[in-house]
Amino acid sequence: EIVLTQSPGTLSLSPGERATLSCRASQSVSSNYLAWYQQKPGQAPRLLIYGASSRATAIPDRFSGSGSGTDFTLTISRLEPEDFAVYYCQHFGSSLLYSFGQGTKLEI
């Protein structure tokens, strides 16, 4: 079973700054099945990135994903006030099981 570990647990930044969130897998995984989600309080998660680097529909281009193997990164180039939320990485593995990271809280 693949374990995804996100870091940091909490990231404190200001609007206009750059955010870099990490997701590390316990073993090498296919980047085709690595996704990132954003969740705001009281809302369901929203898909941001799929296939490690492809933006989902209507996601602003300040969000970007990268990485391969065991190390993946979500970057938000210039933080907007609405970007402060919790972010999760997720993988669908060869065992046909899903796994989620524990989340990174991005706070002002």
Added chain:
Amino acid sequence: QVQLQESGPGLVKPSETLSLTCSISGGSIRNYYWSWIRQPPGKGLEWIGYFYYSERTNYNPSLKSRVTISADTSKNQVSLKLKSVTAADTAIYYCARAAGDTFSVDVWGKGITVTVSS
């Protein structure tokens, strides 16, 4: 535009079976993976399992002995049954759709809060 709506009891007694239904509107069950995902209060996301329209299912190993996910294609609904619940099963339960190419979850229901308590 596909919309998902979870329904079911908001309160379940310990040792009983939690039963939820996801009603799918604006799209078909076919060709997608339909997952249930939960989130305990103040915690992260936990994948429970999925149903694929060809009757294929797969479950989180930690819940496998207690979970059944099924679908009624005539009603465009996916159901979750979780038996022998405890307080640890208290959570928001989300119905979610994933495409079969990327397996990323692109559509989520609003979620339903289920509390396990006597």
